[in-house]
Amino acid sequence: MTAPGLFTADRVAAMGSGPLYLRLRRLLEDAIAGGVLGEGEALPTERDIAELTELSRVTVRRAVDDLVKQGRLIRRHGSGTFVAPSVSRVEQSLSLLTSFTEDMARRGLTSRSEWLERIVAAPSPDEMMVLGLSVGDTVSRLERLRIADDVPMAIERASIIGSFLPDPASVTDSLYDALDRRSARPCRATQRISARNVDEREASLLKVATGEAALYIERVSYLPNGRVIEFTRSVYRGDAYDFVAELKIPER
Template sequence: MNKPEQQIIHPYISQIFGTPDELSRHTAPLYLQLQRKIREAVENDVLKPGDVVPAEREIASVMGVSRVTVRRAIDDLVEEGILTQRQGAGTFVADRVEQPLNYLKSFSEIMRERSKKPGSRWLDRSVGMPHEDELRALKLKPEDEVVRFYRLRLADDKPMALETATIPRRFLDNPFEVTSSLYDALTVNGIRPVKALQRLRAISIDEKRAKLLEIPEDSAVLYIERLGLLEDGVPVEFTRSYFPGDAYDFVAEIRSVTHVSQMLDQPPSD
C-alpha cells in the first residue's frame, strides 16, 4: 500500500512564514499575518536588502492561502517601502539608506559612510534670477543672482534622489566649480553650512520626475526642503529634494522637554 504523499514545504518559505498551521492558529487576517512574518524576516536579516521575495504563487501554494491574500500583504509592504517591485524581475527587499535628520551631512558623505559610491547625473547648472521661493528662503533682493544645480543623485549608479540646489551667486560665482560634492565646493570657498532647517512632507511623484528616479508615476516620495545656514544665521543654500520612499529611512533623535530642561538647569562644570 502506497503511503500518502506528504507536502514538502520549501525551506526558504518555511524559514520566513513557518507552517500553514501557524497561520490557522491566529485570528488576525491572513494578509496581516503574512505581512508580520515578512517584516520580521527583514528585521532579523533572514531577508536582506536586495534579496528576492518568493513568488506570490509559491507563497500561496505552500501556505494554503489565496494569491489575492499574498498580493495584498506584499502590496502594503511595497507601499511602506520595505519591499520594492521591479517589472519583469519580481519583488525584492528594498535597499534602504538610513539618513540622520539631526546631523548636517552631504549626500556624498552619507553614501561613502555606507560604502556606496556617490555620483551625479547633471541635468542643469546655470546662473539666473531668483524665483519667489528662493527670494524668501535665501533673503535675497530681486536683483541678486543665484546659481542653480539640478541633478540626479546616484549611489552605485542607482538613482537615489532628485535634487535642486540654489546658492546666492555672491557665495559661488561659477556653477561649474562644482564637479561632484556641492558641500566640498562650498568648504573650499569657506562657506559650508553648519546648521540647517528642514521641512519634510510625503507627496506623489509626477511622470517626469518618476522617469528620472526610475519609479512608477504617482509613487509616494519624500519631498524635503533644506535651508543651509552659516554660523551667524545667514542662509547660503536652499535645496529641494525628492527621495523614493523605498530607498531611505530618515532617523532623528528626539528628547523630551523635561530632559532638555534638566540639562539646561545643570550648573556649569569647572
C-alpha cells in the same frame, strides 16, 4: 533559468479580472516578490512569452514596459530583459547636516550624480524670499540625480546665493566641499519633510511608477553668522529612505 510553467495561459487567467496586460503584469510582480524570478534573472524574450501565454506581443510589451518604468525590470540593449536588483533602504539621521556624498561613503556605497542643470539665473520669488535676495541678485541653481550603487535615490535641486558660488560648474562632486573651499560651508539647517507623489518626470528619473510615494524635503542652510546660503528642494524615493531622529525627553 525561469521557473518552468510560469508563463502559461492558465497562469495569466488566474490573475483575476482586468485587461490582459494587467494580468500578465500581476503575474510578473508576484513572481518577483515571491522569488520565483530572482534578482538579475533574465526573462524569456517577449516573443516567447507571447507564445507561451497565448497573448499578443503588444500585450506582453505593455506589461513589461510598465515594470521597466517602475524599476522592477531592466532592459539591456542586445542582452534582453532582467529582474532589477532590490533597493536597499538607507537610514539618514535628521540631526546631522551632511552631503549625499558623505552619507553614502559612510555606508560603504558608491555614489555618483547625473547633472540635470547647472546655471546662474535671476532668483524666483521663492528664492528671493528664502535667501533674502533682491532684484539684480543672482542664484546658482544645481539640479542632479543622486545615485547609489547604480540605483537612483533622489532628485536634488539646490539654489545657492550667486555671490557665494558664482560658477556652479565648479561643483563636480560634493556641493558642500565646493562651498568649503570658498569658506562658505553651512553649519546648520532646518528641514521640512512631507509626503507627495512623484510626477511623470520624477518617476522617469527615479525609475519608479508615476504617482509612487516619495519624500519631499525642503532644506534651508545657514552660515555661522546666521546668513542663509542654501535653499534645497529634494525628492527622495519612498522605498529607499528612512529618516531617523533622536528625541530627548524633557526633564520635569
